[in-house]
Amino acid sequence: MFNKKRDLLDIEEGNEPVISIISNDFDDGDCYIDEKNLKEELAILPLRNTVIFPGTSMPISVAREKSMKLIKAVNRQKGKYVGLVCQKDAANEDPELKDLYPMGVIAQIIRVIELPDDQNVTVIFQGKQRFELTELTQEEPFLKGRYNIRESxxxxxxxxxxxxxxxSIRDLMIQMLRMYGEPPKEFIQRLRSDVVSSLLVNYCCANLPVPGADKQALLEIxxxxxxxxxxxxxxxRETQMMEMKLNIQMKTREELNQQQKEYFLQQQLKTIQEELGGNPQQADIDEFKQRAAKKKWGKDVAKAFEKEIAKLERxxxxxxxxxxxxxxxETLLDLPWGEYTKDNFNLKNAQRVLDQDHFGLEKVKERIIEHLAVLKLKGDLKSPIICLYGPPGVGKTSLGKSIAKALNRNYVRVSFGGLHDESEIRGHRRTYIGAMPGRIIQNILKAGSSNPVFVLDEIDKIGNDFKGDPASALLEVLDPEQNFAFHDNYLNVDYDLSKVMFIATANNQSTISQPLLDRMELxxxxxxxxxxxxEIAKRHLIPKQLENHGLAKDVINIPKKTIEKIVENYTRESGVRELxxxxxxxxxxxxxxxxxxxEYKNTIDPSDLHEYLGAIEYNRDQYQGNDYAGVVTGLAWTSVGGEILFIETSLSKGKGGKLTLTGNLGDVMKESAMLALEYLHSHYDTLxxxxxxxxxxNIHVHVPEGAIPKDGPSAGITMVTAMTSAFTQRKVRANLAMTGEITLRGKVxxxxxxxxxxxxxxxxxIKEIILCKENKKDIDEIKSLYLKGLTFHYVEDIKEVLDIALLKxxxxxxxxxxxKEEVKTN
Structure with a gap:
């Protein structure tokens, strides 16, 4: 920047000077003018973007023809004074008076330098005095004009x-110049001199890296x-701007250096990898493309894959x-797009497998065989959505595995117990850290085929919170009209689930949302x-436990009577899990x-169970006779199966006929008791x-086992019978039980x-049972073997119940x- 040759020769007439030439000291004598050599008219040299101040020396490169003529003419004169004026527009080649700033500087030609190979002439001027140009008196061969000296x-x-x-000016000027590069030491020393002179200000103004208009404004003050x-x-202002520019340049340089470093390292790594046998990244991409060529996916998925693989390459x-x-x-490629296992259409084999794995469950087996039969005839059928609901331990979940075995399909299972995040079903979007597909797609990956038997376990225990409602997200999965294009947020492409055989399990259908129930076959x-x-224990449980405990089949024998006692006295459940x-x-x-x-007995008799299983845990509810009025046997349903229920009614003297209910009864059961009492109030004369x-x-109704909550309308007719028996003191028929809801009109x-x-x-x-006439259809579906020894009475009105249940x-x-009426005396 401070190269002397450049400072003297590369400063063209149209450019700013980088640095002017100064004398050894800031002497006011530098501004002296010999007025004898000044004339009324002064040769005017227009400058482009250059402003010279009094007391400063500056090299100017002269190139225009008029300017060359001016220099030659003035250089022959005594004093060699020229009026230097800045142009308003640097592009103007032939400026007039209106194109020039009125304020300029009278300068003296110090030296003219002509180079042999250069058409331009470099002239060193020294500024002397400010002047104001009033008019131009000559335009050819160069400009001349009249002027007035402007004193400061x-x-x-x-x-x-x-x-x-x-x-302050010295410090800032040095700071700014150092931002461009380290200036010469002698220049810094001169600038730091303690001389108090206006020439220092002029010098700094001349060397400011600002547009010519700003310098002209300084000159005119x-x-x-x-x-x-x-x-x-x-x-x-300029120092602050320069600092900002330098900071930006430094940041840019650091980023560029980091990129260059990474590029250099990558090139080295690439060379090393080529020496070792190739680029592993490219090898993975090639493998992905080979696997994609074998996939049976649609055009949309193929297009999405090409887009994503191109992104990976970049x-x-x-x-x-x-x-x-x-x-x-990798997830996209691992999914079994259009890959199906071949179904086994042998109906006899399917029936044999289902019977072998599960005893009973005739309805479920029949439904599976029907589906397989239709599939065999039609060749294509949307898989049904079956929901198995019932108490725990009856084999709902294990049934799915047997169905998969019978159909020769892959088997997967997902438990929804406690699930409360919708993303578990639909998956997470890839923008999130740790994103993954939903459980549906995850298990399809695990299955390895697009038509597995998919067990949705505990579907009634799905929760919901601020993260969404998973049950609603399942609607798309379980709707045959929608699941052919299931959209997982992670995959972001549609996947066909229409060939998947979904089997849902639930303990309580009342907790499943209605839209979800509508899409399933219950x-x-x-x-x-x-x-x-x-039979289940004999065929399945005992052989399984013998194998689990490392015992041979002939080590122990458990007769049916012993198993029956275990069931009755050591378990209380609908299923066989506790057994x-x-x-x-x-x-x-x-x-x-x-x-x-x-030594031990090879055969375990019922009397030996105390040694193996301890004391009896449950006593089977037994009919307790009809020696007391107001005690009636009812029938109840619980989550562990059916139970008999005793309704006890007692009377005590008291005014007002107060009704008391005990036994941890629910609202519905309390309402049944009030209905029963109201019915008796309405029909006392006929009873x-x-x-x-x-x-x-006063009437007191109690249901034993008060610690166990009880609710439901099933005890309605039992309540009426018990209260009627208490009020009439008539006996209840022996070995009789009943169940049914009542209305205020007495309908059952x-x-x-x-x-x-x-x-x-x-x-x-129990030998006799009273039921509503409409419940006869339920009795017809039960095997006659289980009804042996029972007599059923089907009724429509409570009067029929009382006629059957109460004896004379x-x-x-x-x-x-x-x-007794009290006799009033006066």
């Missing part, structure tokens, strides 16, 4: 403020102190997005009776004796009850859980329910 307002050298102002202030403002292996993109493409998997449990645990406990005891080489009894006797309505209730009644020794005979010690 001088500053006293004793002005301390001006001295401080000059010190008459007050030298004001000019110094204005110069300081410009210096501050990414750097060390980029955080690379691994995310790599995993996505099959009731009710509990097993004792005979079925004995399986008890058999496992028994096998552990046997295994210990075998391992210890102790042989004295009207005044209701005002003098149907109830559910009939199969479980019938089995409970049979276990308890009264209890041995009936209550005295006669109401």
């Amino acid at each position: 307002v001088p500053i006293l050298k004793t002005d301390t403020e001006y001295k401080a102002l000059l010190d 008459d007050d030298e102190k004001e000019r110094a202030y204005r110069l300081l403002v410009i210096l501050n 990414l750097h292996p060390q980029s955080p997005d690379y691994s995310t993109q790599y995993t996505y493409i 099959i009731d998997v009710s509990g097993y009776i004792i005979e079925e449990k004995v 399986d645990k008890k058999i496992a406990k028994l096998m552990r005891k046997v295994a210990r004796k075998v391992a210890s080489e102790e 042989g009850i004295d009207e005044k009894v209701f005002d003098n006797w 309505l149907p109830v559910g859980g009939i199969r479980e209730k019938i089995l409970a009644a049979k276990r308890a020794g 005979e009264k209890v041995k010690h009936p209550l005295d329910l006669t109401v």
Whole structure:
């Protein structure tokens, strides 16, 4: 920057000077003009973007023809004075008076340098005095004009403020010049001299890296102190701008250096990889493309794959997005697009497999065989959405594995218990860290085919919170009209689930949303009776536990009577899960004796169960007779199967006929008791009850086992029968149980859980059962084997119930329910 040759020769007439030439000291004598050599008219030299100040010397490159003639003419004169004026427009080749700034500087030609190979002439001028150009008197061969000398307002050298102002200007000027590069030491020394002179201000103005218009504005200020202030403002502005530019350049240079470093390292790595046998990144991409060529996916998926693989090729292996993109493409390729296992259409084989794995469950087996038959005839069928609902432990989940085995399909299972995030079904978008497909796509990956048997376990236990409703997200999965184009957020392409055979399981259908229920075919998997449990234990549970405990088949023999006692006295459930645990406990005891080489009985009799399983845990509910009035046996359904329920009613003297209900009853059951009492109030005359009894006797209805919550409308007719028996003191028919809902008019309505209730009644020794006439259809579906020894009475009105249930005979010690009227005396 401070190359002397460049400073003198490369400064063209149209450019700013980088640095002017200064004398050894800032001497005011540099501005002296010999007025004898000045004429009324002055040769005018127009300059492009260049402003010279008094007291400064500057090289100017002269190229225009008029300017060359001017230099030659003036150089022959005495004094060699020229008027230097800046053009308003640097592009103007032949400026007129209006194109020139009025304020200029009278300069003296110090030296003219002509180079042999250069057409231009470099002239060194020294600024002397400011002038104002008033008019042009000559245009050819060069410009001449009239002028007025412009004096400046001088500053006293004793002005301390001006001295401080000059010190600030020196510091900022040096700071700014150092930003461009290190200036010569002698130049810095001269600039830092303590001389208080206006020439220092002029010199700094001449060398400012600002447009010519700003310099011209400084030149036109008459007050030298004001000019110094204005110069300081410009210096501050330019210094700050320069610092900002340098900071930006440094940041850019650092980023560029980092990129160059990474590029250099990558090139080295590439060379090393080629020496070792190739680029692993490119090898992976080639492998992906080969796998994609064999896929049976549609055009949309193929287009999406090409787009994603191109994106992977552009990414750097060390980029955080690379691994995310790599995993996505790998997932896309691992999915079994259009890959199906061949179904086994042998119906006899399917029936044999289902019967071999599960005892009972005839409805479910029949439905699977029907589906297989239609599929065999039609060749293509949208898979049904089957929902198996019933109590725990009845084999709903394991049934899915048997169905997959019968159909020769792959089997996958997902548990929805406690699931409350919609993303678990639909997947996460790839913008999130740790994104992955939903459970549906994950299990399709695990299955390895697009037509597996897919068990959706515990679908009734799906929750929802602020993260969404997973049950609603399942609607698309389980709707045959939509699941051919299931959209997973992670895949972002549609996947066909129409060939998947979904089997949902649930314990309670009331907790499943209605839209979800509408898309599924409900099959009731009710509990097993004792005979079925004995067969399941004999065929499946005992052989499984023998194998699990390392025992041979002939080591132990458990007869059916022993199994039956285990079921009745050590379990209370609809399924066989608890029974399986008890058999496992028994096998552990046997295994210990075998391992210890102790003697033991090969056959376990019912009397031996105390030794193996401990004391009896449950006593089977038994019918307790009809010696008391107001005690009636009802039938109830629970999550572990059917139970018999005793409704006890007692009367106590008291005014107002208060009704008391105990036994941890729910709202519906309490309403049934109030309905029963209202019915008796309305029909007391036909039942042989004295009207005044209701005002003098309080009624207490109790259902034993008060710690167990009880609810439901099934005990309606039982409540009416118990209260009527209490008020009339008539006996209830022996070995009788009943279930049914009542209305205020006395109508008997149907109830559910009939199969479980019938089995409970049979276990308890009940001989006769009263049911609503509409429940006859439920009895017809039960095998006749399970109904053996039972008599059913189908009714429509509560009067029919009372006629069947109550005998004419009264209890041995009936209550005295006669109401005596008090005789009033005056």
